[in-house]
Amino acid sequence: MLSEQSTATVRATLPAVRAAIGEIAARFYEGLFAAHPELLRDLFNRGNQASGVQRQALAGSIAAFAGHLVERPDERPDVMLSRIAHKHASLGIAPEQYPIVHEHLFAAIAEVLGDAVTPEVAAAWDEVYWLMANALIALEKRLYAQHEAGSSGWRTWEVVGRDEETADVAAFRMRPADGGPLPDFRAGQYVSVRVTLPDGARQIRQYSLAGAPGSPERRIGVKRVRDEGSPDGEVSNHLHTHVGVGGTLEVSAPYGDLVLDDTDAPVLLASAGIGVTPMIAMLEQLALTGHRAPVTVVHADRSPADHALRADHEAYADKLADSAVHFWYERDAEGAGRSGRADLSSVPVASGTRAYLCGPLPFMRAVRAQLLGKGVAAADIHYEVFGPDLWLAQD
Known part of the structure; x- marks a missing residue:
């Protein structure tokens, strides 16, 4: 005080x-x-x-x-x-x-x-x-x-699979190179990846774990940032260009406080763009645990072709007892979802819903405002902020 x-x-x-x-x-x-x-x-x-x-x-x-x-x-x-x-x-x-x-x-x-x-x-x-x-x-x-090393827990991981999700998103599947046990994590958490760039710099970026706990592998989705004339995106471009199956990465222990609660309440998972990755982990976890209450899935993207992990989005939702999927696309939406930006005005939201949001700050603020308008308690709306906007999201 x-x-x-x-x-x-x-x-x-x-x-x-x-x-x-x-x-x-x-x-x-x-x-x-x-x-x-x-x-x-x-x-x-x-x-x-x-x-x-x-x-x-x-x-x-x-x-x-x-x-x-x-x-x-x-x-x-x-x-x-x-x-x-x-x-x-x-x-x-x-x-x-x-x-x-x-x-x-x-x-x-x-x-x-x-x-x-x-x-x-x-x-x-x-x-x-x-x-x-x-x-x-x-x-x-x-x-x-919480991690035995008493530090960020940096470890060398081997890439055992790489999936081209979209033209700009690659999913890397990894296992510890030393063959040791995988660290525990909770659905929604992220890891840091540290790479050595051509000029010798060791730059670090965070990527959400796009899968439920318990898998023998860990998966991250990396979106290539295309900003010409700026070092922004240098790590994502390095990973896309230089790291494939058999390559290795320095990866931290898992962190992040946007995690799926153990709850029987209705759940809403809202994401935009690459913010889909922690939502996939949560959705898979709900499916694996046999969640019975309603689950509402909301996602906004530029187009169906830009929607990374869309097949997982749909497959895990289909495994739930009570789910509804709502996709919005800024273009080419016909037959794949709704046209335009995410708008929850016509989306039913069950009483007592716990909501989890990940995406650009304007998207999360807009969704949060609509959820509050629908009666969702402020304490039940949780969101993840990456990058320098982190301190801004305090309301």
Whole structure:
């Protein structure tokens, strides 16, 4: 809990910090990467840095955390902290990296806000930072402890199968190269994949596990990102171009807090684009456990040809006792689904439904709003956010 004195100071200065977030973030990353170039090479997403989309992520998360502390002092933002902790654990973030971030972040704040950063203001925001950092360190320690290695659990996996799902999505099926046991996971979780690129950089990306627990293999779906003239997509393009059957990948232990609950309640699974992958894992799990309550499947995509894992979507839904499938396509929808963007206005949603969402943030916000309008409780709507938008999805 933030001290009373710091609460007043943070409340008074929060508007100025929020207004300057963009400049603070830019100065922060410039200073951090100048002092620690290895972090950009081997930890941070170079594509997101080059495009600018990640510039506000860290500073923005601290501002969001600070806003929560002053607006709801008796309620810890556990959802936000859990999401960030799982992401950090999947990257192998260590406690000793937090002081490094602190040093460069506060140097950027002082540089941008100048004389407004009095000793009192600096102390208040220092308290905010370490409240958040220590909460994350504790959560990440518990996550690491769940995996015997006490770290992110990096291991070498062999690709035993590759399926071209669409022109831009390949599904890689993997087994541990050492022949050891597969780590347990829950439907909806993801793994990090670390690749060494031609320039020596070791870049990391997260991919959802597209299959139910218990399989002798693990499967991920990788969408090729086609952004010409930018390093964005360099990992997905590397995997598509250079990794086939017999190849190996460095893969982390499974993480992620968007997981299918053990429930007898009705379930709704909504996805868009490559967000389908964790929904497939959940749908298969429901089918394997003989779920009896209604299951509603919602998916939106550019076209049927772009709909990865569509055959699995339909096959697992067909195995359920009570299921309804609703597909929307922006083009070529005739005979395959509805035309246009996902619209749940005419989709029946059973009372007591638990909903799980994965896809672009605008899609999830729109679906969430419609579900709330249909009477689904906010606490029963769960969603996964990848990339720098993670801290934005707090409502």
